[in-house]
Amino acid sequence: MISGAPASGKGTQCELITDKYGLVHIAAGDLLRAEVAAGTENGIKAQEYMNKGQLVPNEIVVSMVKRRLEEQDAQEKGWLLDGYPRSVSQADALEALNIRPHVFILLQVPEDILVERVVGRRLDPVTGKIYHLTYAPPETPEIEARLTQRSDDTEERVKLRLKTHRQNVEDVLSIYSDVIVPVSFGSITSSLFAEKSRFV
Numbered sequence: 001m002i003s004g005a006p007a008s009g010k011g012t013q014c015e016l017i018t019d020k021y022g023l024v025h026i027a028a029g030d031l032l033r034a035e036v037a038a039g040t041e042n043g044i045k046a047q048e049y050m051n052k053g054q055l056v057p058n059e060i061v062v063s064m065v066k067r068r069l070e071e072q073d074a075q076e077k078g079w080l081l082d083g084y085p086r087s088v089s090q091a092d093a094l095e096a097l098n099i100r101p102h103v104f105i106l107l108q109v110p111e112d113i114l115v116e117r118v119v120g121r122r123l124d125p126v127t128g129k130i131y132h133l134t135y136a137p138p139e140t141p142e143i144e145a146r147l148t149q150r151s152d153d154t155e156e157r158v159k160l161r162l163k164t165h166r167q168n169v170e171d172v173l174s175i176y177s178d179v180i181v182p183v184s185f186g187s188i189t190s191s192l193f194a195e196k197s198r199f200v
């Protein structure tokens with residue numbers, strides 16, 4: 001499992017970890033965005049909460065994540081669960097199925113840096129690669145032209161998401177205290193990964 005505040009680097013570290021270990025990346029936020037894009041009933045409900053940076057109700061998220069964890073690829077290759085659980089009740093739902101992580105990676109980044117990261121974050125819809133207009137600019141003008149920005153990646157909304165994260169992270173950490181590996185800001189992405197990848 002990997003946990004961290006918005007723009008703490010979950011997505012970027014997940015890409016490095018899943019490439020190296022052949023794990024299946026399961027991100028609750030991505031699953032929800034797929035429901036929103038598909039216009040499903042759950043997606044329409046979830047959108048209201050996501051626009052406010054609030055947690056989407058468990059009756060939508062828990063079954064969605066459980067189903068994805070139980071799919072054959074995750075069972076065979078192993079999974080890296082990103083952005084779930086975000087509450088004790090969500091963690092309890094996995095405990096009830098005897099689903100526990102071998103490692104719980106906790107990314108820790110100062111909040112002022114997070115806001116700057118979010119506002120400049122962009123996504124390439126063709127490759128799925130994450131860029132930052134200042135710190136990790138796109139390689140070509142063609143890529144730059146097609147980059148998209150998440151609707152909740154505004155300064156106003158990221159502050160709501162940070163508040164939600166602070167409210168929930170402490171509850172969850174107590175459940176995984178035996179497998180937590182804290183990873184603090186200060187290393188660039190690749191050296192951070194290299195330095196800490198011994199634990200995975």
Ligand SMILES: Nc1ncnc2c1ncn2[C@@H]1O[C@H](COP(=O)(O)OP(=O)(O)O)[C@@H](O)[C@H]1O
Nearest residue numbers: 006028029049050053054055056061083084086
């Ligand atoms: N485990 C979860 N439980 C409830 N809502 C979630 C969960 N994970 C993600 N969401 C919703 O999806 C939004 C985007 O999540 P995510 O892509 O992980 O971005 P962030 O890193 O900002 O949390 C969150 O702001 C929240 O509204």
